[in-house]
Amino acid sequence: MNSDARHAPAGSHPVKTELWKRVYSRVGSYWKGLLLAILLMAGAAATQPTLALIMKPLLDDGFNGTKPYYVWAIPLAVIGLILMRGIFNFFSEYLLAWVANNVLLGIRRDMFERLLGLPDADFKRGDTGRLLNRFTIDAGHVTGYATDVITVLVRETLVVIALIGVLLYMSWMLTLIILVMLPISTLIARVFIRRLRSINRETVNMNAELTRVASEGINGQRVIKLFDGYEAERGRFSFVNARLRRFAMRTATADAAMTPLTQFCIAVSVGCIIAVALGQANNGTLTVGSFASFMAALAQIFDPIKRLTNLAGKMQKMLVAAESVFTLIDQEPEIDAGTRTLPEPVRGKVEFRQVSHRFPDADSDTLSNVSFMIEPGQTIALVGRSGSGKTTLANMLPRFVLPGDGSILLDDVPINELTLRSLRSHLSLVSQDVVLFDDTIAANVGYGSLGQASEEQIREALASANLLEFVDGLPQGMYSQVGENAARLSGGQRQRLAIARALIKNAPVLILDEATSALDNESERQVQASLERLMRGRTTMVIAHRLSTVQNADRIVVLDAGQIVEQGAHAELLAAQGLYASLYNMQFRND
Known part of the structure; x- marks a missing residue:
């Protein structure tokens, strides 16, 4: 999508x-x-006016006995036409469904590919409801309405054109009345189109909000129960639900209003037709059969x-859904401008050089001129108050977060020069x-x-993670299935399973981010033992609030307000009586 169209106001002509x-x-x-499918729809459309044309010979010649073979010919013709229409409609709808589902397959594939990238x-924006809505509702609306638009435009337009041809053939004067009333009906419909466009966009947004609220209700059900949040959640859901109902009613009102107004125009035109037809019949210029064929064609043209x-309403729904879908597909993927790969064997030397970072709209830097080095096989612990960076x-090492200034090197190669695949293949995270x-x-x-790992390799990893006895039981x-969000496992078992996954990967650089902070003492001891096996021989960066877990680190880096204020071994930092000693004593003052 070009930049002008992408940034044009919603609903503007370039975007549409x-x-x-x-x-x-x-x-x-x-x-x-x-x-x-279009050819089959054309065949189905051709049968409709033919049924109207049959009325003229049926009434003019069939009932007076002048053509006795009409007794069997006309019924067979009607049956044949209806059968042909049914066959044509079945295969055209099947083919359109095939097209729609293949397009839907491609759209969802492209959306998921972009989502992963x-x-x-x-x-971090927490827009999960909108993302899920795009996959489930919006993508389906795009393809469903797109084929509906084709069906209606092709089949119904051909039917209308063919029926107008029949009307002109029977009486051009009566047809003129119809052609005068059609533009009036079209103008009435246009009045409601703009209204439907804004309502449909609001409905899409509110559907996403409904998905988000319902998802939070599912994921947070324990908190809701324990903190008696029933009324609050009912209120949130009721508000969104009521807004959706309101939008649906406004859409229904607009759709319903078009029908009586259109019918009124039709009634006026029918009244005029009857009056003119009676005058022509009295003059002998219009037979009963011709009038019956005309009225049969007229009756069929209204639907x-x-x-x-x-169709205008469906078009607007399709455009709103398409806008939502392509917004995701058009999002910029993460930057992967690197062209190099790390030479083997990877030693695991990590260096941060004067790294700074500030989040968008933040008042101050999250990190400021941070520099330190981790030698291959060394364990470095990052400690500090919450929010210290x-x-x-x-997160900068796997390039989840990009530094504003400075550089990060892995084996003396700047990580921004590496392809993401090469960089991340040498990192593990728990x-x-x-x-x-x-x-x-x-x-x-x-x-x-790592999906090609053998059963023996998996068993060895589970054993090293102190999990094999549990798994064998x-x-x-x-x-065995772990369930959604690994609900069938305890917190410690989940952590050790993640450690087993990291062991299988066998990456030279390991990041441990608060790996034991949410565990009880017994689980922490088991996980810590598994972590020690995992860390052996690997360059490890440990983030921990529990300072007891980092005492054996080769070096401890103490951060405060985004800057390094101390670094050294555990005993050295305690003796220095600085921030680390203060944090340590605060945690263990009750021991």
């Missing part, structure tokens, strides 16, 4: 034109199925006109917030590019 092109370029990639900062009129510093997928234990331990062993 660009959205139309993007939606139908995807639909058009399945042009063979689409073309065949988004920068880490984009996920396709109504569907064409209502420890986690931000650790954090407080363990992420496990709803799959088996074996699949989680050998996750991702399960009915299906390592092929």
